[in-house]
Amino acid sequence: MTGFIGAGNMANAIIKGMMSSGAAEGKDIAVYDIHPEKREKAAADYGVNAVSSLEELVSGCSEIVVAIKPYGFEKLLGGLDAQLKYHDPLIISIAAGKTIDTISSYLSYEPALVRVMPNINATIGASMSAYCANGRVSAEQKAFVAKLCSSIGEAVELDEKFFSAFGVIGGAAPAFAYMFIDELARGGVKIGMNKQVALKVAAQTVLGSAKMIAESGEHPYALVDKVCSPGGTTIEGVAALNENGFANAVMQAVTATYEKDLKLSGK
Missing domain, CATH: 1.10.3730.10 (ProC C-terminal domain-like)
Structure with missing residues (x-):
């Protein structure tokens, strides 16, 4: 199952793209948002699973898309450190300006981590996205990310030094x-x-x-x-x-x- 932390515009665009392209069904996606009405709306709109706690999401998902504002990353990941380390999901960040090294520094272990940069046109399935991965990401996980990015438009794998x-x-x-x-x-x-x-x-x-x-x-x-x-x-x-x-x-x-x-x- 793929989990989404955050149910804002970009998360909804990715969910819509995954389902429209056949990359996933609603039953394969779980969504958590600090605002209950947002996760419930996602459930109503797309038939995904709205979960009431981060712990529930982490324990049930093999991939987690972190779709929150950059300033909330350190507190979020730090609070979930033990669970993330135990379950070891693929973490996919779409936060602007947060490098792989910076995100990794919020955790006590080296996660399988991918950084994705979509653009606003993802909301109509026409994004141009870039992604990069650290050394813990497997070929299978990287293929999943490529498929996810392709569901909202076109994608290219880039060395992180070119992300700016x-x-x-x-x-x-x-x-x-x-x-x-x-x-x-x-x-x-x-x-x-x-x-x-x-x-x-x-x-x-x-x-x-x-x-x-x-x-x-x-x-x-x-x-x-x-x-x-x-x-x-x-x-x-x-x-x-x-x-x-x-x-x-x-x-x-x-x-x-x-x-x-x-x-x-x-x-």
Whole structure:
């Protein structure tokens, strides 16, 4: 059985993904949340087992997804140390900024531990997630994690030293993409389109463009060249983006986010 500590948005997204993909059934999942109404809602929505204590969850689960805020980790794991050591489940953390070494330091033993970083698009099954594991994680357990991550979108196994970089490109970049889509739509409004129509057009255009890059194997700028005709309209827009610092603004956003992540994680 797979247990979830915490029944917030990300936990619910993963549960929904696991069930929708056939990776698990409701009877195979247990959920605990400090707020009874949250675990009961998960039980009602997905048919999972709502448990009333952490001890019950730990004793009955071979994998435990810890889906709580980072500041609560030390107290939670420290309080469960003896039980976790005895049952020795695979621990899966989705907490931002908590490294494998940091999480391990909260326990008196070395657990089988995986760190997963999903993004907000997990709520619609379209996350780009990264994961890394310590040396105690077996091949079978790693395969389980890969399957779990794939149930909410795409996944890649990364060396943990790249997690701060992934946190920008995979974690924060959805906000940048949302901003770009909204500004496209606002541009549409400026030239006479209805906002909702413009937003639909912009979102689908960006979605299709991302799919083209992912599936065609072509370099993005080769695709830009295909859209731009000599002396045409598109090249005027591309030139305007360049003249107004589009590339530099994106690069600065990536760098600023990365530097803030390093600062918060004490690196």
